[in-house]
Amino acid sequence: MSGWQHRHILDLSTFSTDDYAAVLQLADRFRQLPVTGARRLPALQGRLVASLFFEPSTRTRSSFELAAKRLSADVMSFSPSSSSLSKGESVLDTARTYVAMGADVLVLRHRSTGVPQQLAEDLDRLGERAVVLNGGDGLHSHPSQALLDLLTLARHFNPKQPTPDVLQGKRIVIVGDIIHSRVARSNLWALTACGADVVLCGPRSLLPTEFADFVAAPPPGQARDPVPERGSVTVHHQLEQALPGADAVMTLRLQKERMRQQLLTSLERYHRDYGLSHQRLQLCGKPVPVLHPGPVNRGVEMTGDLLDDPHVSQVEEQVRNGVPTRMALLYLMAAAESVAEPSLVSISS
Ligand code: NCD
Numbered sequence: 001m002s003g004w005q006h007r008h009i010l011d012l013s014t015f016s017t018d019d020y021a022a023v024l025q026l027a028d029r030f031r032q033l034p035v036t037g038a039r040r041l042p043a044l045q046g047r048l049v050a051s052l053f054f055e056p057s058t059r060t061r062s063s064f065e066l067a068a069k070r071l072s073a074d075v076m077s078f079s080p081s082s083s084s085l086s087k088g089e090s091v092l093d094t095a096r097t098y099v100a101m102g103a104d105v106l107v108l109r110h111r112s113t114g115v116p117q118q119l120a121e122d123l124d125r126l127g128e129r130a131v132v133l134n135g136g137d138g139l140h141s142h143p144s145q146a147l148l149d150l151l152t153l154a155r156h157f158n159p160k161q162p163t164p165d166v167l168q169g170k171r172i173v174i175v176g177d178i179i180h181s182r183v184a185r186s187n188l189w190a191l192t193a194c195g196a197d198v199v200l201c202g203p204r205s206l207l208p209t210e211f212a213d214f215v216a217a218p219p220p221g222q223a224r225d226p227v228p229e230r231g232s233v234t235v236h237h238q239l240e241q242a243l244p245g246a247d248a249v250m251t252l253r254l255q256k257e258r259m260r261q262q263l264l265t266s267l268e269r270y271h272r273d274y275g276l277s278h279q280r281l282q283l284c285g286k287p288v289p290v291l292h293p294g295p296v297n298r299g300v301e302m303t304g305d306l307l308d309d310p311h312v313s314q315v316e317e318q319v320r321n322g323v324p325t326r327m328a329l330l331y332l333m334a335a336a337e338s339v340a341e342p343s344l345v346s347i348s349s
Pocket of ligand 1: 059136142145182252253295
C-alpha cells in the first residue's frame, strides 16, 4: 500500500495494474467487515470528507458518505439548491469554502467534464493539503463506479481471490449509450488494464466506431501508458454479434438528459434491438452475470424479470460493493497523504 502514488483520484487512465490490485485487495477486506454491530474503523478519525454533488445522485453520494463514516471520518454534504451557488458563487469557490473549513477530501460530482481536475490543480497551486476524488464528471470519468464494477466482476470470477488477473482474457460486453457514459469510459481503462477483452455494443448514434481506439494511444497528457499491455476493444452494432462467447454483460442507462438531439427513434425500438432479457442472454452460450450502474430504466435496458433475477442481475451486488470500494479509495488517499498509515487495527488479514 505504500506504493500508492495518486494524490487526487481523477480518472483511471493513470492507474497501473498494481493500483487496481491495491484497491481490489483492500476493498475485498473491507467488504468482509461485519455490517452490523461495531462497524466503524478508526482509520480516518479526525479527518473531514466533504461530499459536493453538483449533479443528482442516489447511489454514489450515499455510498461515499457511508464509506467515510465507516472509517470514522466527519462528513459534510452539500446540496446545490440550498447553497450560495444559487447566489452566483462559482463551483470552485464553493469547493474552496469547504477546504477553508478543514476538509481533507473533497468528493466532487459535476455535469461538466474537467471540474474535479480544475479543482485539484487549484488546490495544488495554492499548496493546500486537501485532495479531490472524482464522483463523476460530465461524460469523462467515474473512477469509483468502474472500480466497484471491477470488484463485482473479479469476485464473480474468483470469490476467494478477486485480483485483477482473474479478468485476463475474459470477454466483457458493454451495451448501450456508450457515447454519453463516463461509466463506460472508466470501465474501458479498468477492464483493459486487467487484460479483459471489451466488446462495446450499441446503435451507431450512441456508439461511434472510433471507440475501438479508446485505449490505443497513451492516455491524455501522459508520455506512456502505465499499463504495458491492455486487453482489446471491439465495436459491434448488433447484440447477435456481441454476445456469443461473453463472460459478463454490462448494460448502461440511456442518458436522455445528455442527448442534445433525437438519437433514438423510440425506446421500444431500442429495447427490441438492445434490451437484455433471459432469452437474449442465451446468445452468450452460458449463464453470465449482468451489471448495470443504475439507475435502471426498467423495461428499456433490460426486462424487469432480468433485473429482479438474483442469479443473473448483479445490480444490488454492485451497490453492496460500492461502500467497501469507496472505503478503499478514501483509505489509500489518506494513507498517501500522512506519514503514518491510517489505522487498520480491527481488520484481520
Ligand atoms: C452513473 C452516473 O451517474 O454516471 N450512475 C451512478 O453513478 N451509479 C450512470 C448513470 O447515471 O446512468
